Amino acid sequence: MKRVYGFNEGGKELIDILGGKGGNLAEMKRIGLPIPEGIIVSTTACKEFFRDGKKITSELEKEILEKLEYLQEVTGKKFEGNNPLLVSVRSGAPISMPGMMDTILNLGLNDVTAEKMSKIFNDEIFVHELYTRFIQMFSEIVMGIEKELFFSLKEKLFAERKGEPKIDTYKLVIKKSKELYKEKTGLNFPESAKEQLFMAVNAIFNSWENERAILYRKINGIDDSMGTAVVIQEMVFGNRNDKSGTGVAFSRNPSNGENELFGEYLLKAQGEDIVAGIRTPEPIARLHEQLPEIYDEFARLAKVLENHNKDMQDIEFTIEDGKLYLLQTRNGKRSPYAAVKIAVDMVHEGILSKEEAIMKVDPNVLPQLLHGNFDPEAVKKATLLGKGLPGSAGVAIGRVMFASERVETRALAILVREETSPEDIKGISQAQGIVTVKGGATSHGAVVARGMGKCCVTGCGEIQINDIKREMYINGHTVKEGDFISISGYTGEIFLGKVKLTEPKFDDNLKEFVSWCKEIKRLGVRMNADTPADAFLGKGFGAEGIGLCRTEHMFFQKEKIWTIRSMIMSTNPIEREEALKKMLDLQREDFYNIFKVVDGQIVIIRLLDPPLHEFLPKEEKDKEKMASILNLPLIEIERRIRNLKDENPMLGHRGCRLAVTYPEIYNTQARGVIEAALQCKREGINVKPEIMIPLIIGVGELKFIKQNITAEINKVFEEQGMSIEYKIGTMMETPRACLLADDIAKEAEFFSFGTNDLTQTTMGLSRDDSVKFIDDYHTHGIFKLEPFASIDVRGVGKLVKLGATLGREANPNLEIGICGEHGGDPKSIDFFEKTGLDYVSCSPFRVLVAIVAAAQSHIRNK
Ligand code: PEP
Ligand code: MG
Secondary structure, eight states: OOOEEETTSOOGGGHHHHHHHHHHHHHHHHTTOOOOOEEEEOHHHHHHHHHTTSOOOHHHHHHHHHHHHHHHHHHTOBTTSSSBOOEEEEEEOSSOOTTTSOEEEEETOOHHHHHHHHHHHTOHHHHHHHHHHHHHHHHHHHHOOOHHHHHHHHHHHHHHTTTSOHHHHHHHHHHHHHHHHHHHHSSOOOOOHHHHHHHHHHHHHHHTTSHHHHHHHHHHTOOGGGOOEEEEEEOOOTTSSTTOEEEEEESSOTTTOOSSOEEEEEESOOHHHHHHTSSOOEEGGGHHHHSHHHHHHHHHHHHHHHHHHTSOEEEEEEEETTEEEEEEEEEOOOOHHHHHHHHHHHHHTTSSOHHHHHHTSOGGGHHHHHHOOBOHHHHHHSOEEEEOEEEESSEEEEEEESSHHHHTTSSSEEEEESSOOGGGHHHHHHSSEEEESSOOTTSHHHHHHHHHTOEEEEOOTTEEEETTTTEEEETTEEEETTOEEEEETTTOEEEESOOOBOOOOOOHHHHHHHHHHHHHOOSEEEEEOOSHHHHHHHHHTTOOSEEEEEGGGGGOSTTTHHHHHHHHHOOSHHHHHHHHHHHHHHHHHHHHHHHHHHTTSEEEEEOOOOOGGGTSOOSHHHHHHHHHHHTOOHHHHHHHHHHHOOSSGGGSSOTHHHHHHOHHHHHHHHHHHHHHHHHHHHTTOOOEEEEEEOSOSSHHHHHHHHHHHHHHHHHHHHHHTOOOOOEEEEEEOSHHHHHTHHHHHTTOSEEEEOHHHHHHHHHTOOTTTGGGTHHHHHHTTSOSSOTTTSOOTTTHHHHHHHHHHHHHHHOTTOEEEEOSGGGGOHHHHHHHHHHTOSEEEEOGGGHHHHHHHHHHHHHHHO
16 A cells, blocks of 8 residues: 655546645646645544554554655755755645644754754844744644644733844744643653654544534534545745745635736745735735736646646745745636636637536536626625525615514515415516525425525524514523625525625626537426426526416415415315316416416426415414405305314425315316417417326326316317317326326326435425435434435435336336426436436526536536
């Protein structure tokens, strides 16, 4: 097993073993860039270290010493030699974790080497300054002694000895610092450079498991078992003289993507001076005035690196006595806006192919371009009230309102509710954003908010609402109705007051980028749209038709809801017929308007699937209004509500089960679809209606319902003396339907996997209630991903695959898609691509994400 490498061995292809920093340094050496020489203790050694009880083994010591020979030879310097070798010792994991682990500079100093170096540099103050820094850093990182103790010791001694020669005070600081080390550890400060090095490597390995590194990995989904490498590199001194300095710069502007150097530097300083914020660095452009040749050389090297790595670079550099060295390079982190601009520019500049450019942009960040985001600096200063789940991307600022009707009367409102119901739709549509105390990523509030492109935070159990006092309590804060809050649908965070925003941007770069993705992808991308306005929006973002039109959502607008309520609450055919007549008129018009918008594209209309509890009137005044509409006493309304209430509404009288009991409901809807389609046909609008049956558990329901609606449709054709092509298909939302997909495919012309319900029914986890305990599953590592947001590939995915395979075997023409919330999630899209589905369907605001993710997964899996 090889544990230690020289910079002359390998390059960036070995990043898993050499770490990002080490791999890129070796790569820079390979292409002849000016880097200080060094060696790398690999992640292999780190894994071994943790496996063998956190000890540096004698084999590892031996290998380090062997490679040290190489380093001494190429640098012409030696540990504790006449020309002493000093090194930096830095962590460098395969995936960059900026600032999470430790660094030690100037290692190799002791009283003897300090004297020798003072002579070589002809500057004993400079060398002793390095020495004090080394003792402080080493003590802090290897032994955990607070650095402030060393700073105050140094400050105190210099203050007391103002008139004394500086070098004497430095020597005293060094002596006292070592005494402090002994007092805290009971050990002598190590004088041997090799011992210092072994102790440092040990400490850097251990820093892989410090609290902040663990947390960072958790947040960013980085594998804990990966380990870190340790880079041991010859020191160059940015603090040596006025022609020395250190800095960090990006090869392009990471904020707006402009092709210009962006960064900062300090003359006469070591890297830690910038990080510690003791002195204010200068913008990089000023280096052009101070050291023009160095600036030009740096700009040239930044381009070399960018072209070589085919990406924007984040580079650390040091200048020692007028000579430039590169210390590190990595692909730079950037804003979503810059990500798209840089990818597009690099194609135009011939650096990237279109396919390579597509892979450079994280699709999940794209909604930020449409919604804007909070200014990161403002977020740092804002008061965080609490955190829920990120329900729908975007950010919103507004006044807290606890009731929908009050939202309607206030500009800039954020609706905060225990949970939302259809009564809140108008409130939701007028609010800037929505917060719910209960409900998860597929809860009603989140689905609706995403559909409208509204920012939404769900499941914030930290909030307690007091409706009477019209205030809420959250982590010790009281927020009154009318107070401003700012919410982030990206992170689930809720802040007090107004947090400053960045600008939303949907420009030519994004358009061009998306057009390439559309050329390359295989999967179709449709939208989940219930209104002409949604359909218009989604079409603008590039949706190719409607994959799911939830007809119950068409009744969400304030007055329409009474029609569906009347229908649900009617107890005899006469009442129901009355309500259905009204329903037919409303639906025909809605379908007609939607067909017009998507002219020529497929529209899949899903027949009624209301979990009844979402539609029943809850508030007293609504019950009274229902009584007056149906001309019944209030007590009768209350009795019917009680009768209709399912104990378990998600598995209750919903979906096609309603149509088995009351076939006239779906018949009426089918009539509405076809009458609207015929109207369009007469007007020359191209329509492709497809009717979809929800929640079936086998072919029996589908056959029964298909027979009924086909008969009704034929009646319409006869009445109107004309016909139109249409399809009838089904949602696949239960395990049994997937298991028996071959039977079903003989009756269905298409399948659409409803993965919200399929996840619920396969896992036996309620989409609404799981929010109460799902966090615990994450905490204990039982779930790695949230199954309602990212498809459970092993379980639910297996059913999707089985359903698709059985379905296609029985009916080769079967068109297969997915329309659950997973249709807008890149990880899930990757699975759907591999499974060979025909399309995904998602909310209009996720269409861009899905187009880019579909292109990426096609490239990845080709
Ligand atoms: C589903 O279950 O995945 C689906 C799309 O239907 P709904 O969310 O309306 O239940
Ligand atoms: Mg469903």
